[in-house]
Amino acid sequence: MENFDAEWAAAPEAVRRCLAMAYEALAAGGLAVGAVLTDSNGVVLAEGRNRAYDDGPGAGPLRGTPLAHAEMNALGAARTAWDLGVLTLWSTQEPCSMCTAAASFTKVGSVRFLAPDPWALTSGMAGVSGATGPDRQIWLVAASVMFLRSVSNASPGPEESEILVRCRELEPEAAGVHDSLPPGLPIAAGVEGWLEELWPLISDAATSRQLRAAT
Numbered sequence: 632m633e634n635f636d637a638e639w640a641a642a643p644e645a646v647r648r649c650l651a652m653a654y655e656a657l658a659a660g661g662l663a664v665g666a667v668l669t670d671s672n673g674v675v676l677a678e679g680r681n682r683a684y685d686d687g688p689g690a691g692p693l694r695g696t697p698l699a700h701a702e703m704n705a706l707g708a709a710r711t712a713w714d715l716g717v718l719t720l721w722s723t724q725e726p727c728s729m730c731t732a733a734a735s736f737t738k739v740g741s742v743r744f745l746a747p748d749p750w751a752l753t754s755g756m757a758g759v760s761g762a763t764g765p766d767r768q769i770w771l772v773a774a775s776v777m778f779l780r781s782v783s784n785a786s787p788g789p790e791e792s793e794i795l796v797r798c799r800e801l802e803p804e805a806a807g808v809h810d811s812l813p814p815g816l817p818i819a820a821g822v823e824g825w826l827e828e829l830w831p832l833i834s835d836a837a838t839s840r841q842l843r844a845a846t
Contacts, residue, residue: 635830638769639823645669645721646770649745652680652701653723653777654822660784661685663777666701666722668709668739676718679704684785702730706737716740723774724748731760746774746805749782753797768837768844773826775805776833780812804836804843 639647645667652665662681669675682691682699693699693707702722709715719741720726720734725748734742742762751757758764765771779795786792799806811832819825826833 635827639826642767642770643673644675645673645719645743646745646767648675648678649721649723650770650773650777650826651822652678653774654817654825656680656682656701657777657781657784658817659685660816661781662785663774663781664701664723666705666720668705668715669719669721671717676713677705677708679706679708698729700727700730702726703733706730706733706739709737719743721745724778725751725757725764726760726762727751728759731762746771746778747802749775749778749794749798749802752801753794768841769833772805772808772833772837772840775802776808776812776829779806779809780817783809783814784816802840804840808832808836 648667649665652667653663656665657663661684664681666679667675668677679701681701682694682704683697685694685699691699691704693703702720705720715737717740720739720743722744724746725744726734726742727748731742742760744762745765747757747764779798782792782794795806795809808829817825819828
């Protein structure tokens with residue numbers, strides 16, 4: 632893998648913004664999922680993050696509700712006058728059935744995601760959205776680590792989340808990076824600082840996952 636600066640600079644704007652939104656959700660104590668809408672040139676037109684667990688003051692009618700998935704918030708930022716048929720909805724994780732239905736209803740042109748949804752993986756629902764899946768292992772691992780970290784932070788009591796336990800079998804590389812992190816919320820000011828600090832671990836995990844997928 633290239634060094635962090637080179638990989639980050641080469642990543643599409645959609646990838647960078649999805650990861651940035653996911654990190655914002657993670658740092659806020661929410662579920663680390665980010666999503667954006669891009670035009671045919673890859674320019675980000677709208678973005679959103681998971682806000683289902685947000686409380687306190689804030690904007691947005693979905694905030695603090697079960698509907699406040701990242702993809703729903705990104706779609707909610709689109710305007711009725713836009714031709715969504717030429718746009719692409721990107722998400723850090725494979726969209727759930729609700730978000731897939733919303734993308735279909737609004738006639739979004741295409742849907743892409745960076746990493747499988749750990750919940751879908753552990754429940755046998757991975758791949759059912761029909762969206763275009765990951766094409767870079769490095770961002771798959773990065774997105775998965777953030778998601779697992781947010782799940783761990785939200786787990787009540789001393790028992791580990793069943794999602795994390797199962798992902799040690801299904802996504803051992805990302806789970807291994809997660810298990811090396813200190814407990815609690817991240818302290819980096821933004822996603823770039825967080826990724827750069829963890830880059831050797833994420834890069835090694837991505838290489839290992841690529842080798843596993845090839846066997």
